Structures are given as C-alpha cells and as structure tokens.
Amino acid sequence: MSGQNSSSPATIRPIQNLRITFWGVQGSCPIFPNPYGIQEYSRRLAVHTLAKAFDEMTQRAKGGLLRVEDLLGGPLSQQTIEVYQQKIGLPDLPFYGGETTCVEVETSEGNILIFDAGSGIRRCSLGVVEKWRAKQDRVLHLFGSHEHLDHRIGLTFSRFCYVSPRPFTVNVYGSYPFLHALDQHYGLFSRQTSDVTYVDDPVDYTQMSAVFRGFELHGQSDAESPNKRFWEVRELNEPITIGSTVVQPFEAYHAMTCCVGYRVEHNGKSFVFSTDHEFRRGNQTDPCQERSVVAEARLRKQCMDADLAYMDGQYYLEEYLGKKGIGSFPPVPRVDWGHGCMEDAIERTIQCRIKRTLVGHHDPEREWTHRLEQDRYLAKLCEGKAYQIELADSDRVIDL
Numbered sequence: 001m002s003g004q005n006s007s008s009p010a011t012i013r014p015i016q017n018l019r020i021t022f023w024g025v026q027g028s029c030p031i032f033p034n035p036y037g038i039q040e041y042s043r044r045l046a047v048h049t050l051a052k053a054f055d056e057m058t059q060r061a062k063g064g065l066l067r068v069e070d071l072l073g074g075p076l077s078q079q080t081i082e083v084y085q086q087k088i089g090l091p092d093l094p095f096y097g098g099e100t101t102c103v104e105v106e107t108s109e110g111n112i113l114i115f116d117a118g119s120g121i122r123r124c125s126l127g128v129v130e131k132w133r134a135k136q137d138r139v140l141h142l143f144g145s146h147e148h149l150d151h152r153i154g155l156t157f158s159r160f161c162y163v164s165p166r167p168f169t170v171n172v173y174g175s176y177p178f179l180h181a182l183d184q185h186y187g188l189f190s191r192q193t194s195d196v197t198y199v200d201d202p203v204d205y206t207q208m209s210a211v212f213r214g215f216e217l218h219g220q221s222d223a224e225s226p227n228k229r230f231w232e233v234r235e236l237n238e239p240i241t242i243g244s245t246v247v248q249p250f251e252a253y254h255a256m257t258c259c260v261g262y263r264v265e266h267n268g269k270s271f272v273f274s275t276d277h278e279f280r281r282g283n284q285t286d287p288c289q290e291r292s293v294v295a296e297a298r299l300r301k302q303c304m305d306a307d308l309a310y311m312d313g314q315y316y317l318e319e320y321l322g323k324k325g326i327g328s329f330p331p332v333p334r335v336d337w338g339h340g341c342m343e344d345a346i347e348r349t350i351q352c353r354i355k356r357t358l359v360g361h362h363d364p365e366r367e368w369t370h371r372l373e374q375d376r377y378l379a380k381l382c383e384g385k386a387y388q389i390e391l392a393d394s395d396r397v398i399d400l
C-alpha cells in the first residue's frame with residue numbers, strides 16, 4: 001500500500017488490467033478504533049520498534065561497547081530519533097474497521113466502476129476527481145448492491161456530485177428499491193422531492209451538478225412496482241459492457257430485499273463483488289430457504305475460477321446460529337439477518353477455485369483481538385495452498 005495524500009491510497013504504477021481499491025469493508029455502520037484498539041495498536045508498534053532496535057544493537061555490539069550515537073548516527077535528538085525510526089520502518093499491522101462498503105475498480109482503458117456508495121465513497125470520490133481533473137468526458141459507473149443505508153450513506157458526501165464546470169455524469173445501476181431510495185431521498189432521477197427527501201440529510205438534486213442516469217436491473221422474480229420509473233429498465237441477468245470490460249450482475253439472498261452481486265471481467269482477469277449474501281440455515285419448509293439455496297448456487301457459478309473475490313463473512317457459524325455472542329453482544333440467532341458465515345466463504349473459495357478471497361462486511365461488534373485471531377487462523381489454513389483467504393481491510397489496493 002502506498003499513499004500519495006491523506007485521502008487516497010492510489011499508486012502511480014500503470015494499470016495492467018484491473019486495479020481494485022477497497023475504500024470501505026465495514027458492515028452495518030462505520031466504526032473506528034476505540035481506546036482499547038488504539039492502545040493495542042500502540043503496544044504492537046512499540047514492540048516492533050524495540051525489537052528492531054535491540055536486534056541492531058546486538059549485531060553492532062559484537063565489536064565492542066556501543067554508544068547511542070553510534071546507533072543513531074549522531075547525538076541523541078528528536079531529529080536523529082526520527083531518522084532512525086524511518087530506517088526501522090513501520091510494522092505491517094492490519095487496520096480494521098473504518099468506512100462502510102465501497103470498492104473502486106479502475107480498468108486499463110481508464111474507466112472507473114464503483115461498487116456501492118457506503119461511507120467509503122467519500123474518500124474514493126476525492127481520488128476520482130483528482131485523477132480526472134483534466135479529463136473532458138467524465139462518466140462514472142456506480143453499481144449498487146441494495147438500498148440499505150450502509151450501502152448508500154456516502155453518496156451525497158461525494159465530491160464528484162458537485163464539480164463544475166464539466167460536471168460528472170454518473171450511470172447508476174441497481175435494483176428498483178436501490179434507485180427508488182436514491183430518488184426518493186435526493187430526487188436524482190425524477191428531479192422532484194418526496195416526503196422522505198431531507199430525512200437523511202439536507203441535500204437534494206438541485207445542489208448537485210452531476211447528471212445521474214439510472215439503469216434498473218430487473219430480476220425475474222421482482223414484483224412490478226406501481227410507481228413511475230425515471231430510468232431505463234434492463235434484465236438483471238443481462239451483462240453490462242463498458243469498453244472491453246464486462247460486468248455480470250447476479251442476485252444474492254439478503255432476506256426481504258433484492259441484493260445484487262457483480263462479476264467483472266477484463267482482459268481475462270476477473271473480480272467478484274458480493275456483499276450482504278446469506279447462505280441460510282433455517283426452517284427447510286420456509287420459501288426463503290429455497291431462495292437462499294438458489295442464490296448460493298448462482299454466487300458459486302459466478303465465483304468459478306475468479307482471480308479475486310470480495311464476500312460477506314460477517315459471522316462464524318456458531319454466532320449465526322445463536323450459540324455464541326460477538327464481542328460483548330449476547331448470543332442471538334441471525335437467520336434472515338442477511339449476512340454470511342466465514343465457513344461458507346472458505347468453502348466457496350475452495351470449491352470455486354478462487355485464487356484470492358477477501359472476507360468483509362465485518363460485524364461492528366467484532367473486537368480487535370478476535371480479528372487478529374481470525375487473521376492467524378486464515379493464514380494457517382491457506383499455508384501451502386493454491387488459494388489465499390484474508391480479512392478485508394480498507395485502503396488495500398490489488399492489481400490484477
């Protein structure tokens with residue numbers, strides 16, 4: 001990971017095929033380190049620094065007595081300590097938590113596809129506007145998974161909504177409820193307000209310079225809405241082509257709402273974005289069970305031989321079944337809460353021959369120490385294997 005400025009982890013390497021940047025992987029609501037997390041992080045930094053310094057001292061002291069000046073390359077001062085600290089470097093500690101779902105995919109042709117408008121899209125948008133400062137034709141593609149707040153809360157904080165002259169055009173793809181939610185709250189497509197506009201925030205379409213074009217992904221089982229549409233309607237199964245990139249939408253199981261996942265193909269490389277999907281363990285006679293099983297088969301089909309997949313693994317099976325709590329949260333059965341299990345993410349990765357899987361939509365109650373345990377468990381599981389499974393963390397950039 002390398003940062004150009006505080007808002008962007010973008011790198012300057014040319015894009016070979018696809019560059020995927022994870023701006024937000026937190027589930028349900030943004031979370032930031034609590035005092036305990038900061039303390040634990042500081043402790044690990046201190047241990048790293050002391051270990052490096054003692055190691056160097058041991059090596060150098062072999063030749064005789066070692067003075068602090070010898071180690072620092074000058075008299076003890078703030079400046080020499082800082083130079084020495086830079087030499088030691090920082091440990092590669094994961095950063096957990098942060099913003100809710102937003103993943104940016106840049107293609108070698110210069111197109112930008114954004115998956116979900118969770119709170120992570122705010123920082124994503126700063127980078128996009130900067131990258132496209134001199135670009136004449138600025139057309140972004142925003143793919144929504146579904147209408148829940150954690151997947152759309154960041155849109156009105158996005159810089160690209162307010163650029164002029166040469167405003168951005170934003171093509172928005174998603175289910176009817178996703179487009180309808182954006183339209184009702186901000187009037188993006190109909191250019192009208194409704195009785196829920198200003199419920200989430202004070203902004204509406206009149207304050208935005210961006211032009212929004214909607215593309216509804218209509219599934220076969222979706223109910224027909226009586227409301228007028230202010231956007232184009234397409235079949236959910238129909239692939240979307242952007243330059244030589246092909247995006248295949250597919251329907252996941254997210255209890256009572258339609259959640260869409262996407263497989264992105266470009267130059268023979270593939271990335272699967274799938275959030276808020278539940279492989280359900282409930283009453284077998286419940287029609288929801290059948291829907292979940294069918295959706296799981298669809299997801300597995302789309303995951304076959306993928307180079308990279310992002311998927312929901314919010315719970316462990318015992319937590320999902322209500323046998324174990326998460327953090328200080330008491331055990332509660334999570335059937336039809338719409339989220340997946342880590343065990344399913346692992347099995348899917350193996351069965352579908354996915355090369356690398358990042359598991360996200362982290363539960364807000366998951367404690368720092370437990371995440372480190374998960375990391376160690378996954379690292380051990382993947383030792384010597386053809387696949388790699390890791391917890392997703394924000395600001396990670398992966399080139400395919």
Ligand SMILES: [Zn+2]
Nearest residue numbers: 028148150276
């Ligand atoms: Zn969610």
Ligand SMILES: [Zn+2]
Nearest residue numbers: 148254276338
């Ligand atoms: Zn959701």
